[in-house]
Amino acid sequence: MDDSTKRILQRLMRRIPSQMLQTMLGKWAHLSREDLHSLDFTQPKWVLTEHLLALCEENGLRVKHITELEMIYIIENPNQGMWHGFQLLDAEEDAPSIELTQFKKQFKANLTELISNVSIKIKKHTDEAIWIRVAWGDNFTKPNHLKPTYVVHHLQTPYVFVTGLTSKYKPLLNQALVLATRYGSMKDAHLSGRNLTAIRDLLMRQYQQVFPTKNPKPLQEKNPVPRNPNIEKEHAENTENRLQIACEAFGDGTLPQLQKAVYKLETKFRDNSNKTLTGREEPFRGVVEFASTNLLESLRHCVSSGMASTPVTPLLSSITQKGRNYFVITDKGV
Amino acid sequence: MEEARKGVLGHLKMLEMEANNLELKQQELRRRGRQEELNANLQALLSKRDQLKAEIKANTSLQKMRTLLDRTGVPYERNEDVDNLEDGSDNSQLLLMMARHTQLKDLLHAHHLIGGYDVLQTRKGKGVCVSLATAYEGVYLETYNLEIDLGSNLRICRHNIPPFIPLERLVTQGNMQTDIRDFLDTLSQYLNAYAGRKQQLHLTKEIHSSVQVAESNALCTILVLMFTIPGEKAEAALCTLQYANHTQRLPTRVNIESEDTALVSSPQWKKNQALLLETPLHTALVTMKKTGSIA
Numbered sequence: 001m002d003d004s005t006k007r008i009l010q011r012l013m014r015r016i017p018s019q020m021l022q023t024m025l026g027k028w029a030h031l032s033r034e035d036l037h038s039l040d041f042t043q044p045k046w047v048l049t050e051h052l053l054a055l056c057e058e059n060g061l062r063v064k065h066i067t068e069l070e071m072i073y074i075i076e077n078p079n080q081g082m083w084h085g086f087q088l089l090d091a092e093e094d095a096p097s098i099e100l101t102q103f104k105k106q107f108k109a110n111l112t113e114l115i116s117n118v119s120i121k122i123k124k125h126t127d128e129a130i131w132i133r134v135a136w137g138d139n140f141t142k143p144n145h146l147k148p149t150y151v152v153h154h155l156q157t158p159y160v161f162v163t164g165l166t167s168k169y170k171p172l173l174n175q176a177l178v179l180a181t182r183y184g185s186m187k188d189a190h191l192s193g194r195n196l197t198a199i200r201d202l203l204m205r206q207y208q209q210v211f212p213t214k215n216p217k218p219l220q221e222k223n224p225v226p227r228n229p230n231i232e233k234e235h236a237e238n239t240e241n242r243l244q245i246a247c248e249a250f251g252d253g254t255l256p257q258l259q260k261a262v263y264k265l266e267t268k269f270r271d272n273s274n275k276t277l278t279g280r281e282e283p284f285r286g287v288v289e290f291a292s293t294n295l296l297e298s299l300r301h302c303v304s305s306g307m308a309s310t311p312v313t314p315l316l317s318s319i320t321q322k323g324r325n326y327f328v329i330t331d332k333g334v
Numbered sequence: 335m336e337e338a339r340k341g342v343l344g345h346l347k348m349l350e351m352e353a354n355n356l357e358l359k360q361q362e363l364r365r366r367g368r369q370e371e372l373n374a375n376l377q378a379l380l381s382k383r384d385q386l387k388a389e390i391k392a393n394t395s396l397q398k399m400r401t402l403l404d405r406t407g408v409p410y411e412r413n414e415d416v417d418n419l420e421d422g423s424d425n426s427q428l429l430l431m432m433a434r435h436t437q438l439k440d441l442l443h444a445h446h447l448i449g450g451y452d453v454l455q456t457r458k459g460k461g462v463c464v465s466l467a468t469a470y471e472g473v474y475l476e477t478y479n480l481e482i483d484l485g486s487n488l489r490i491c492r493h494n495i496p497p498f499i500p501l502e503r504l505v506t507q508g509n510m511q512t513d514i515r516d517f518l519d520t521l522s523q524y525l526n527a528y529a530g531r532k533q534q535l536h537l538t539k540e541i542h543s544s545v546q547v548a549e550s551n552a553l554c555t556i557l558v559l560m561f562t563i564p565g566e567k568a569e570a571a572l573c574t575l576q577y578a579n580h581t582q583r584l585p586t587r588v589n590i591e592s593e594d595t596a597l598v599s600s601p602q603w604k605k606n607q608a609l610l611l612e613t614p615l616h617t618a619l620v621t622m623k624k625t626g627s628i629a
Contacts, residue, residue: 096500097578099556100549128552156498156553209494211479212456212463321492 005063006053008145012070013049021048024076028069030061067121067145071133074150075125078196081163085191085199085323088158088177090184096156098182100124103155107132107180114172119143129154136169149173152196158183159203161196190326198256203323207256210247242310246303249312250320255296261325263288263315268331283331296320392429399426399433449474451518460484461491466522468529470583475529480521487511498553499524523581528554530583530614537616544629545619548572555580557615561628569594571628575610585611602627 016024022041025031035055039048056066104122111118117137124130132151135143149169152161160177174186193199201207232239269277269284277284292298299316302308308316319325446452451466464480481492488511495501504524508517531554538545538559549558557575562568571592575585588610592598606627609618622628 091500091503096498096553096580097555099551128550154498155551159497204497205494209479209492211465211481211492211494212454213465 004145005066008063009053009056009066010049011146012066012073013045013052016073018045020073020076021045024069024073025052027072028065030065030068031055031059035059063145064119064121067119067133067135067148070148071121071123071131074133075123075131078152079194079198082192082194083161083163083196083199084165085189085203086160086162086186087189087203088160088181088183088186091158092182092184095182098155100130100155103130103180107176110176110179111172114176115169117141117143119145134169134173151177152200153177153181154204157204159189159200160186161200163196190324192325193258193260195257195259198258201256202258202320205323207251208253210244210252212248239304242306243304245310245312246300249303249317250296250300255294255300257293257297258295258319258325259291259293261290261295261319262327264326264328266328266330295325395429396432396436399429400436403430403433403437451522456481464518466518466525468526470526470530470533473533475533478525488514495521495525496528496552499528520581527581527583531555531577534583534615538619541616542619542623553580557585561622563592563594563597564626564629567594568629569597571598573610575615583614 013021018041025036025039035058039051039055041048043051107122108120111120111134115136116139119133119135119137121133122130123133130153132153133148134151135145135148137143147164147166149162149164151173153159162173165173178184178186189203191199191203265286265288266283269280272278290299296319299308299319303310303312315327315329318327442453446467449467449469451464454463454465455461456463461481461483464482466478466480468475468478478495479493480490480495483489483491490501490505490510493501499521501521504517504521508520510517535547535550535554535557539547544562546560547557548560549556555577557577559573559575561571561573563571569592571590574587574589574591576587576589577584578586588607590598590603590607597603602625606618606622609621613621619628
């Protein structure tokens, strides 16, 4: 096992937290049971790493096995790093009938044609998601396994989620994906976040949405603040209305965890009391950023508690309706 | 002494007379107040009665119009019943619209009861929400919703239809702007077929634990199953089901492969292949287990 492989394994061991180490190595299945038992998981990590290195040398494991371990770890814990959503456009006739083996073959063929030294690993997860790991190299260097790109795609949907992609390789990945999925082009969906499950749920609408129904049962507030029952009775109808509107705009139950919403303003300055800035021809550039640990939950609470007025402004409800969290607002609209 | 007593008694008498007068005045006042109250009540009840009478009249004419519509389906311009209504032609047009409205609402409700889609007005008439229910084998499954904006062009503003159903394609192909019923019927077909296939897979996984699912996809159009053939050698057979028609719940192609090629080309397995093409998956597997083809 050469030095670079050792370094990759060491880096990976540093990344995986100690409590998950045993399960990960178990799932990896490249170490025999005796070897696995011989590892003492109560030792400090650097000792364990040395031991593991020795075992890997014994078993003759190579880079591709180690990257498998990394992939298993990332698939189990996808909510780290920055994920970006992309949307595929202009489906061709046979796009809905693409199947897994076809996609795999096409993607591998396309990407290796575009750039010769790449290492591609494709794996299908149980929830019908295809995970692709790409390590990029170029004509003279071997693939760089320390900075891989991960791509998640659900077949027959027009959405792709990517992390760890540099702008140098972006057009190559785009082209390979577009050709393999039989679409016309791919554009940025303007949705990004640290939590892959959140942006996936938001784009593919897998959270609990609320629609107007004929017999609306009153939605229950999950954690009601203790209130005066008399005041509550007076405000009952209004509270129900507000809760219904809030849930229609953002969803019911547990919401996808978004961290940020960014609004980039390119509109003219309009306040007449400020003489220096009004009347200029160029737009006043500004950026409004909402940040929170769970943005959609806080927005929903603002509306249902009456802090934000109803009807919900389309600027906020577009986050869920259009599945984006980066907006550019010009004078003509969003 | 007598005068003093007369003075006091006289004073007392005077006070008593004043008290009596006061009481009479108060009673008078109270009676008058009560009378006014009763009068006001009377007026209110009279106006309410007039209002109710007008409503009854309107409702009966609406009922008459509605029975005419139901019976013939064509609005009558000249009819003794219609002429009997004292209102002018504007009102009868209005009544016709109202009758049509109630007819449509009843029709939609009936449609909803038999498991079809239902349409609700939202945002004070500026939008509609269509809810499409899916069901398979008599069990209601998911309900999908579409919110449509009623402008000069119909536009879908919100929906919870899963992304692998080709909604945009159906919108353009089904001509949502001109023929919304066609579009909704096709969409309902796709959704019901998808729900049916998903339910078949779910039941297969639940009931037939000996059958392994090697591959499936989110739209449930490709399914690869692994059977174990009973016998001393306990061989495996790989069955691929392809549902090329996304509006159908039955597969369009069934492929069975196994190491024991003689077995799979036997007439029993040819029958099984035909069975899988014609009956839903979970019931076909029950039959195959009974005939002993699979374990």
